[in-house]
Amino acid sequence: MPSDIELIEQFSNGDHDAFELLIVRYEAKIYSTCYYFLKNKEDAEDVAQEVIIKLYRKLHTYRKEAAFSTWLNYISANACRDYLRKKKRNQVYYLDEDIQTKDGHLNREIASEDRLPDEVTEQKELQDLLQVALFTLSDEHRQILLMREYQTLSYEEIAEILELSIGTVKSRIYRARQDLKAYLSQSEHMQEYLRQNNN
Amino acid sequence: MDCKQCIEWIDLAIDEELDVQEERFLQHLSICPECKKEYEDTKYILQTIRMLPDMEVPDGLRNRWKSAIQEERNSRKISPWWRKRGMHIFMGLAAAAILFLMNPLAMLNRSDDVAFRDAPVMDSAVMEEAVQEPEDALLKEGVVKPEDDQTMGIMAAEPSDPLMEACDSAFGLASFENDIDITYCLNVTQQEALESFLKDQQLAYSLITDLDNKTTTLSFVMTPSQYEALSEWLIQQGSLLMAEDRAMEASDLIEVQILLVEE
Numbered sequence: 113m114p115s116d117i118e119l120i121e122q123f124s125n126g127d128h129d130a131f132e133l134l135i136v137r138y139e140a141k142i143y144s145t146c147y148y149f150l151k152n153k154e155d156a157e158d159v160a161q162e163v164i165i166k167l168y169r170k171l172h173t174y175r176k177e178a179a180f181s182t183w184l185n186y187i188s189a190n191a192c193r194d195y196l197r198k199k200k201r202n203q204v205y206y207l208d209e210d211i212q213t214k215d216g217h218l219n220r221e222i223a224s225e226d227r228l229p230d231e232v233t234e235q236k237e238l239q240d241l242l243q244v245a246l247f248t249l250s251d252e253h254r255q256i257l258l259m260r261e262y263q264t265l266s267y268e269e270i271a272e273i274l275e276l277s278i279g280t281v282k283s284r285i286y287r288a289r290q291d292l293k294a295y296l297s298q299s300e301h302m303q304e305y306l307r308q309n310n311n
Numbered sequence: 312m313d314c315k316q317c318i319e320w321i322d323l324a325i326d327e328e329l330d331v332q333e334e335r336f337l338q339h340l341s342i343c344p345e346c347k348k349e350y351e352d353t354k355y356i357l358q359t360i361r362m363l364p365d366m367e368v369p370d371g372l373r374n375r376w377k378s379a380i381q382e383e384r385n386s387r388k389i390s391p392w393w394r395k396r397g398m399h400i401f402m403g404l405a406a407a408a409i410l411f412l413m414n415p416l417a418m419l420n421r422s423d424d425v426a427f428r429d430a431p432v433m434d435s436a437v438m439e440e441a442v443q444e445p446e447d448a449l450l451k452e453g454v455v456k457p458e459d460d461q462t463m464g465i466m467a468a469e470p471s472d473p474l475m476e477a478c479d480s481a482f483g484l485a486s487f488e489n490d491i492d493i494t495y496c497l498n499v500t501q502q503e504a505l506e507s508f509l510k511d512q513q514l515a516y517s518l519i520t521d522l523d524n525k526t527t528t529l530s531f532v533m534t535p536s537q538y539e540a541l542s543e544w545l546i547q548q549g550s551l552l553m554a555e556d557r558a559m560e561a562s563d564l565i566e567v568q569i570l571l572v573e574e
Binding site for chain 1: 348351359364365366367368373383521
């Protein structure tokens with residue numbers, strides 16, 4: 113199987129199938145990232161498509177010093193940030209955003225599509241719980257936590273994307289983590305997972 | 312060290328940002344079960360975020376992006392590696408031609424517009440040809456050499472390598488604003504001239520300087536007719552066209568950013 117770099121080189125030599133192969137490899141990651149950022153599947157689909165078109169247009173600017181996945185994270189985060197900014201300006205609200213209860217009930221959309229009761233593992237439940245917790249945070253805190261923890265972007269990269277100083281990025285990450293922990297501290301399920309982890 | 316200090320350092324420790332304090336931090340954890348639990352819990356929660364699963368890709372997304380990419384390919388008919396100065400002229404012609412074809416009256420009504428008042432009168436058939444078959448049209452005019460078809464040819468001198476490199480680097484680091492339709496790159500020494508030109512055109516612009524990357528970005532919105540004038544001015548200044556991100560006919564207003572770089 114060709115590596116990402118090999119596919120990018122093939123694309124730069126005019127092989128468009130190589131670009132499609134590269135995207136097929138990453139489309140689930142791109143879509144998931146957009147969904148976690150935007151909390152809405154339709155928006156995630158639209159922005160995922162935007163990200164892919166951006167990649168097509170800007171792949172020639174990719175520098176191979178960093179892994180392609182890192183660069184992809186950077187572009188996805190940028191696109192989601194732009195979308196959230198626009199949404200904030202236009203005040204678009206979606207019904208499926210009002211989903212949370214205090215102890216981690218998933219929204220119906222996620223529950224019906226992503227959970228198969230007979231096959232649910234502890235790991236999956238834990239991930240669902242975290243997803244709900246993330247969705248309770250403000251857009252500002254959710255996106256910075258996703259950039260840092262899910263996309264593993266550096267402070268510098270986050271500062272550049274959000275156009276903030278490094279100090280502001282650090283303090284915002286700190287506050288976002290505190291918010292997340294405060295929410296999870298109310299979840300009996302979460303406390304049980306943490307007890308298991310500590311034993 | 313007290314627990315309050317330790318709790319404050321947990322985030323730094325997780326991000327491996329503790330320096331000389333690390334020893335004291337670890338020492339405290341070894342004797343304080345509460346702080347140790349807080350540290351382990353935080354680490355566990357954050358690690359779980361890292362392991363959030365990939366979602367199932369919705370039916371139809373793959374077809375959507377494949378169609379979108381196909382449209383991109385069709386609209387370009389050239390390599391995405393188009394950074395030559397010659398593209399300015401093609402873009403300028405295409406923008407004017409499309410505007411005219413879409414609404415000839417709109418252009419006639421702009422007779423008081425500086426950009427169009429001074430623009431050469433073009434036969435609509437020639438403009439149409441320029442839009443539909445840009446490469447052929449330019450070839451007929453002897454502007455593009457056949458062997459240059461990969462990059463639409465060179466109408467001005469080849470850009471100097473330092474500028475090209477600086478622009479490429481800045482472009483790679485530039486913020487990817489969704490709304491930007493066109494990105495140019497220019498030497499920073501021409502910033503004053505550019506700002507003066509934009510003021511003459513009565514264009515409001517934003518100016519963002521990135522000290523780390525030694526890049527200044529000018530962003531503004533303009534009409535197609537203003538774009539025509541800008542395009543011509545930029546050719547004269549020897550700028551590079553880095554990317555055109557949206558088909559011109561889709562927009563009444565064009566959002567432009569210009570990266571100013573040090574060679």
